[in-house]
Amino acid sequence: MLLKTLRTNQPFHFLLIPFIAIALWVKSLMNSVAFPFYQGEDMMILYKPIDYLLGENPLASTVTALLFTILLAFLILKLNVQYAFIKIRTVLPASLFVLITSGLPDLHSMHPVYPASLFLILAIDRIFNTYEKEVIHSNAFDSGIFLAIGSLFYLNLVFFFPFLWIGFIIIKPKVNWREYVLTTLGFALPWVAALTYYLATGSSDELQLTLKANFTSHQTFLRENLAIQIYIGLLILLTLLGSLFLLSQYDGKKISSRKYFKAFFWIFLISITLIMASPAVSQEIIMVLAIPLTYLISNYLIFMKRLVWAEIFLYVLIAAVVFLQFSWQLPKLW
Numbered sequence: 079m080l081l082k083t084l085r086t087n088q089p090f091h092f093l094l095i096p097f098i099a100i101a102l103w104v105k106s107l108m109n110s111v112a113f114p115f116y117q118g119e120d121m122m123i124l125y126k127p128i129d130y131l132l133g134e135n136p137l138a139s140t141v142t143a144l145l146f147t148i149l150l151a152f153l154i155l156k157l158n159v160q161y162a163f164i165k166i167r168t169v170l171p172a173s174l175f176v177l178i179t180s181g182l183p184d185l186h187s188m189h190p191v192y193p194a195s196l197f198l199i200l201a202i203d204r205i206f207n208t209y210e211k212e213v214i215h216s217n218a219f220d221s222g223i224f225l226a227i228g229s230l231f232y233l234n235l236v237f238f239f240p241f242l243w244i245g246f247i248i249i250k251p252k253v254n255w256r257e258y259v260l261t262t263l264g265f266a267l268p269w270v271a272a273l274t275y276y277l278a279t280g281s282s283d284e285l286q287l288t289l290k291a292n293f294t295s296h297q298t299f300l301r302e303n304l305a306i307q308i309y310i311g312l313l314i315l316l317t318l319l320g321s322l323f324l325l326s327q328y329d330g331k332k333i334s335s336r337k338y339f340k341a342f343f344w345i346f347l348i349s350i351t352l353i354m355a356s357p358a359v360s361q362e363i364i365m366v367l368a369i370p371l372t373y374l375i376s377n378y379l380i381f382m383k384r385l386v387w388a389e390i391f392l393y394v395l396i397a398a399v400v401f402l403q404f405s406w407q408l409p410k411l412w
Contacts, residue, residue: 099144122288205217218246218260223265233293238348238366305402
């Protein structure tokens with residue numbers, strides 16, 4: 079049974095995860111297409127060098143995105159090993175991350191959200207690392223730095239700044255005012271450096287256009303595709319079932335695990351708010367949403383009393399992801 083294999087923690091999984099990713103991306107590797115950026119989406123200061131290096135080579139873009147996906151999956155795995163969100167050691171969160179993010183064929187090419195997600199995970203790690211620590215000054219400063227660097231790849235990450243403060247409050251209730259200052263200072267410094275560069279090079283008009291485009295462009299990826307609507311609906315169903323299951327076992331969780339899942343909820347909440355409130359946010363936000371969802375859904379599938387249903391849900395998710403690779407751009411619903 080596939081779930082039985084993925085829920086274990088064996089050395090061969092370090093080869094299995096890349097294999098799963100490559101298998102799900104094989105169609106995109108054979109027929110690579112560049113991401114359909116709107117104007118300004120790929121113009122953030124730290125993403126421009128990557129875009130320049132990739133040039134007009136769709137295959138290079140796809141391979142780079144695939145490597146980022148595998149790297150992020152291993153970071154997802156590292157977080158679970160380090161902080162034990164789930165009671166048992168398992169590679170299922172990493173495998174689910176690859177599955178969930180592979181369900182959107184447009185994201186089988188390089189996008190600023192990939193490096194941004196990496197720095198978001200690093201910020202999460204610095205926040206979670208403060209549990210039961212007395213002095214957290216460096217953690218607060220580092221988390222701000224990491225999130226700011228990520229936002230200089232993918233602008234919408236700036237909206238996750240409140241998560242830094244909320245995260246520290248959840249993980250360590252007695253937060254000193256210095257931590258708020260250090261978090262803000264850490265977040266501000268990369269942006270000050272970026273603004274200084276734009277002003278020094280006379281590129282302030284370019285910055286203004288990039289910021290405007292990132293806040294005002296209108297995306298319609300969900301409305302225009304029936305297959306994606308069904309896939310998102312499946313993710314919503316698994317999220318609801320996983321949430322209800324987590325609530326049912328909440329009292330039995332370790333205090334640290336409760337705090338970590340509370341923090342993940344705020345990442346989920348901010349992501350959903352961005353989808354509803356920002357017209358420029360598109361399918362790329364699934365990369366960010368997948369971070370908390372992998373742990374939530376993994377917890378559900380691993381500890382379900384009727385494992386046959388867990389197997390069914392996993393196979394349905396795999397089938398949906400595979401189907402999407404061959405049915406991209408189905409007719410509109412209206």
